[in-house]
Amino acid sequence: DVKVTQSSRYLVKRTGEKVFLECVQDMDHENMFWYRQDPGLGLRLIYFSYDVKMKEKGDIPEGYSVSREKKERFSLILESASTNQTSMYLCASKRIGYNEQFFGPGTRLTVL
């Protein structure tokens, strides 16, 4: 079974802090994705990565950056956290050429 893990289930940070969200997948998938999920807005794509060291902006990249130094790991970075970044963050991965995405359990981030 594909397994996607995220570093924390719940995280509380203060405004202005630098925040790292880590995602690791164990199935050698090339593509990885970061979404945020907010009530009434569904899932919105922040960034995605086709492969190691490759990244593309999604629909809402402002205030975020990403890092993909190893194939299995995709990190989401909030350079200076703000209260409007309080949300559920979901990581996903898939094999190139396939359609199904595999999701991690999510990180619920609260910025105070």
Next chain:
Amino acid sequence: SQQGEEDPQALSIQEGENATMNCSYKTSINNLQWYRQNSGRGLVHLILIRSNEREKHSGRLRVTLDTSKKSSSLLITASRAADTASYFCATGPPPGGAQKLVFGQGTRLTINP
């Protein structure tokens, strides 16, 4: 931008009844997928239907796709309490487009015992 819009936003039915959720989208697609999300968890892939297919079945799930109306429906038959979850449609772009899914806002389904 949100591609898929789902209807209804919330649905509450009795155990054993059928549940139908609808999804509409705006642009050309290569495929449409349905995912389930249990409360506070990640999404799980349920079923995929390609743009050249009209109907697909998987166990108690039946998905239809009408590309002329840009709409899809997910039917869950003989519902169970364990089907209580949020259901999302997600559209995949035509070949050559950026290989990313666009998700709808979801339908929250509650199965009452």
